[in-house]
Amino acid sequence: xxxxxxxxxxxxxxxxxxxxxxxxxxxxxxxxxxxxxxxxxxxxxxxxxxxxxxxxxxxxxxxxxxxxxxxxxxxxxxxxxxxxxxxxxxxxxxxxxxxxxxxxxxxxxxxxxxxxxxxxxxxxxxxxxxxxxxxxxxxxxxxxxxxxxxxxxxxxxxxxxxxxxxxxxxxxxxxxxxxxxxxxxxxxxxxxxxxxxxxxxxxxxxxxxxxxxxxxxxxxxxxxxxxxxxxxxxxxxxxxxxxxxxxxxxxxxxxxxxxxxxxxxxxxxxxxxxxxxxxxxxxxxxxxxxxxxxxxxxxxxxxxxxxxxxxxxxxxxxxxxxxxxxxxxxxxxxxxxxxxxxxxxxxxxxxxxxxxxxxxxxxxxxxxxxxxxxxxxx
Amino acid sequence: xxxxxxxxxxxxxxxxxxxxxxxxxxxxxxxxxxxxxxxxxxxxxxxxxxxxxxxxxxxxxxxxxxxxxxxxxxxxxxxxxxxxxxxxxxxxxxxxxxxxxxxxxxxxxxxxxxxxxxxxxxxxxxxxxxxxxxxxxxxxxxxxxxxxxxxxxxxxxxxxxxxxxxxxxxxxxxxxxxxxxxxxxxxxxxxxxxxxxxxxxxxxxxxxxxxxxxxxxxxxxxxxxxxxxxxxxxxxxxxxxxxxxxxxxxxxxx
Ligand SMILES: Nc1ncnc2c1ncn2[C@@H]1O[C@H](COP(=O)(O)OP(=O)(O)OP(=O)(O)O)[C@@H](O)[C@H]1O
Ligand SMILES: [Mg+2]
Numbered sequence: 145x146x147x148x149x150x151x152x153x154x155x156x157x158x159x160x161x162x163x164x165x166x167x168x169x170x171x172x173x174x175x176x177x178x179x180x181x182x183x184x185x186x187x188x189x190x191x192x193x194x195x196x197x198x199x200x201x202x203x204x205x206x207x208x209x210x211x212x213x214x215x216x217x218x219x220x221x222x223x224x225x226x227x228x229x230x231x232x233x234x235x236x237x238x239x240x241x242x243x244x245x246x247x248x249x250x251x252x253x254x255x256x257x258x259x260x261x262x263x264x265x266x267x268x269x270x271x272x273x274x275x276x277x278x279x280x281x282x283x284x285x286x287x288x289x290x291x292x293x294x295x296x297x298x299x300x301x302x303x304x305x306x307x308x309x310x311x312x313x314x315x316x317x318x319x320x321x322x323x324x325x326x327x328x329x330x331x332x333x334x335x336x337x338x339x340x341x342x343x344x345x346x347x348x349x350x351x352x353x354x355x356x357x358x359x360x361x362x363x364x365x366x367x368x369x370x371x372x373x374x375x376x377x378x379x380x381x382x383x384x385x386x387x388x389x390x391x392x393x394x395x396x397x398x399x400x401x402x403x404x405x406x407x408x409x410x411x412x413x414x415x416x417x418x419x420x421x422x423x424x425x426x427x428x429x430x431x432x433x434x435x436x437x438x439x440x441x442x443x444x445x446x447x448x449x450x451x452x453x454x455x456x457x458x459x460x461x462x463x464x465x466x467x468x469x470x471x472x473x474x475x476x477x478x479x480x481x482x483x484x485x486x487x488x489x490x491x492x493x494x495x496x497x498x499x500x501x502x503x504x505x506x507x508x509x510x511x512x513x514x515x516x517x518x519x520x521x522x
Numbered sequence: 523x524x525x526x527x528x529x530x531x532x533x534x535x536x537x538x539x540x541x542x543x544x545x546x547x548x549x550x551x552x553x554x555x556x557x558x559x560x561x562x563x564x565x566x567x568x569x570x571x572x573x574x575x576x577x578x579x580x581x582x583x584x585x586x587x588x589x590x591x592x593x594x595x596x597x598x599x600x601x602x603x604x605x606x607x608x609x610x611x612x613x614x615x616x617x618x619x620x621x622x623x624x625x626x627x628x629x630x631x632x633x634x635x636x637x638x639x640x641x642x643x644x645x646x647x648x649x650x651x652x653x654x655x656x657x658x659x660x661x662x663x664x665x666x667x668x669x670x671x672x673x674x675x676x677x678x679x680x681x682x683x684x685x686x687x688x689x690x691x692x693x694x695x696x697x698x699x700x701x702x703x704x705x706x707x708x709x710x711x712x713x714x715x716x717x718x719x720x721x722x723x724x725x726x727x728x729x730x731x732x733x734x735x736x737x738x739x740x741x742x743x744x745x746x747x748x749x750x751x752x753x754x755x756x757x758x759x760x761x762x763x764x765x766x767x768x769x770x771x772x773x774x775x776x
Contacts, residue, residue, distance in 0.1 A: 145641050145642060147647060148627065148630065148634070148638065148641060151627070151629040151630055151634075152627065152629055154629070155627075155628060155629020155630075156629070429625065430625070430627050430628075432625075433619075433621070433625040433627070434638070434642070436584070436586055436613070436619050437613075437614065437619060437638060437639050437642055437686075438610050438611065438613040438614025438615070438617070438639065438642055438643075439610075439614075439642045440607065440610050440611075441610075443642070516586075516587075517586040518577075518581040518586040518587040520586075520619075520621055520625055521577045521580070521581060521586075521621060521622075521698045522577070
């Protein structure tokens with residue numbers, strides 16, 4: 145009877161495509177919006193996650209997230225280095241100087257100052273030049289998006305100069321830094337140079353980044369650092385979640401996305417579920433004839449489940465394909481770089497679609513089970 | 523009467539069957555004590571005015587509806603002795619249905635529609651469709667086996683529906699107004715087909731109809747009025763020709 149069930153489903157082309165596309169668009173919207181939501185939140189921690197050298201971040205107790213930091217004292221670095229289990233610990237500076245081109249274009253940028261001796265935390269994904277060239281005097285690395293922002297329409301090339309707080313610096317590398325939450329240039333320089341670019345600003349030692357000795361987990365080390373120094377210490381993962389949570393709590397982002405996601409879910413459930421339910425109602429006469437002929441109730445339930453699940457799976461696959469294609473295209477655009485379909489969002493959407501399919505099946509099955517087979521004579 | 527059902531003459535026998543719908547103010551007594559039988563090898567007509575209970579009676583006989591009271595035996599079995607699942611299987615094995623509105627599945631081909639009772643009984647698809655196609659050929663529809671119902675004429679659709687009712691070789695075939703949607707010529711063809719299938723000592727056909735022009739096909743005609751059988755006439759069917767109007771002999775009068 146399985147092929148009978150599938151023929152019933154696909155018999156009316158227009159209705160069948162309507163059903164599958166309703167589910168596909170719902171899938172697409174859900175996967176698209178949840179992925180963008182998660183990726184944008186993750187961008188609040190892009191510069192933390194880009195520092196793959198370190199596993200532990202030490203900061204002032206009052207520092208809550210990447211954007212808002214309270215400076216540490218220079219002695220704090222020594223204290224962290226003194227904690228047993230620290231393999232190495234170096235300073236990291238973070239500030240927002242203005243970068244100005246020769247032609248007068250300017251932009252506020254995210255500047256990261258790296259430990260002069262080790263350059264720990266330097267960008268590892270370079271498009272042009274190399275991070276080692278930061279050792280050259282008055283040198284900076286800028287990310288591609290920042291370069292395009294400051295030099296629109298011009299080819300990527302090294303050797304251009306920027307003016308930062310009356311200091312003339314040369315671009316020695318172009319990095320592929322992860323996109324920050326706000327689309328501003330991401331720049332790297334040596335610590336000793338970076339603090340000059342800020343002028344009067346006194347916030348200097350933003351973070352101490354560290355790595356544990358072999359055999360010590362980052363989590364264990366953060367506890368030790370907190371206990372011995374009284375400073376706040378977080379693993380890279382914890383610090384990322386601190387940032388994500390801060391934006392979730394303090395911005396309208398979750399509300400905005402929440403509304404879109406809820407609308408997508410409701411529209412998908414109503415349109416997809418309703419279409420399927422109406423499809424069963426319209427076919428009640430056929431189900432009645434099958435019942436009279438002697439098709440058993442379990443068989444009829446099997447037929448409806450087969451119809452619901454094949455439409456659901458096809459719609460879901462189509463929608464996921466659409467979402468994957470969407471992100472495949474947008475991942476090549478500068479503004480949306482690094483946003484790829486997240487499997488967690490696919491799984492979550494799959495669960496939502498599964499729920500819709502199950503509810504629609506249950507409603508349909510109920511109608512068919514209470515159907516009087518004698519009704520076929522009317 | 524019920525006793526006789528255990529012999530081989532009676533395919534169906536009802537005694538004092540009653541059926542009411544609803545309760546209280548809206549209670550309708552559709553059947554008020556029906557005594558009726560249908561014999562193997564015969565085409566039995568059930569006729570009567572609209573609303574007299576014909577459809578209700580054959581629905582009860584076919585096991586699609588439960589009676590309120592009275593005795594009923596179908597192919598030697600009392601429906602009460604069967605569980606719900608057994609009744610469905612009994613229906614699947616032993617009954618063939620023909621409806622006024624054909625009730626074919628629009629997305630299946632003619633042959634696939636005919637194959638449905640076999641598929642429901644678990645016959646593999648390929649084999650079921652082959653048997654269905656063979657039967658359609660015997661009914662003169664060999665060229666239309668792959669057609670969708672919507673592309674068939676009313677007469678052709680009803681022949682497909684008849685093939686569906688016959689394909690699993692059921693012992694009892696019930697038809698409700700099989701010719702109501704057809705013109706006279708097509709109605710004649712359908713009735714001839716049913717009459718020829720009834721000429722089988724192990725099969726009985728019950729036809730509900732309004733159409734007096736086809737009465738001459740019947741072996742017996744049971745007349746119903748207001749929820750009762752009021753008259754049963756036995757017909758000597760001279761031939762299958764439409765002109766032959768057999769002389770009626772009345773078995774019993776009420
Ligand atoms: N499901 C039902 N609920 C309530 N009343 C019903 C139901 N089915 C039939 N009836 C009533 O039972 C009576 C007999 O109906 P039935 O359909 O058996 O008549 P019929 O002889 O087949 O009529 P027709 O020739 O018009 O088809 C009618 O009064 C009808 O209204
Ligand atoms: Mg009727």
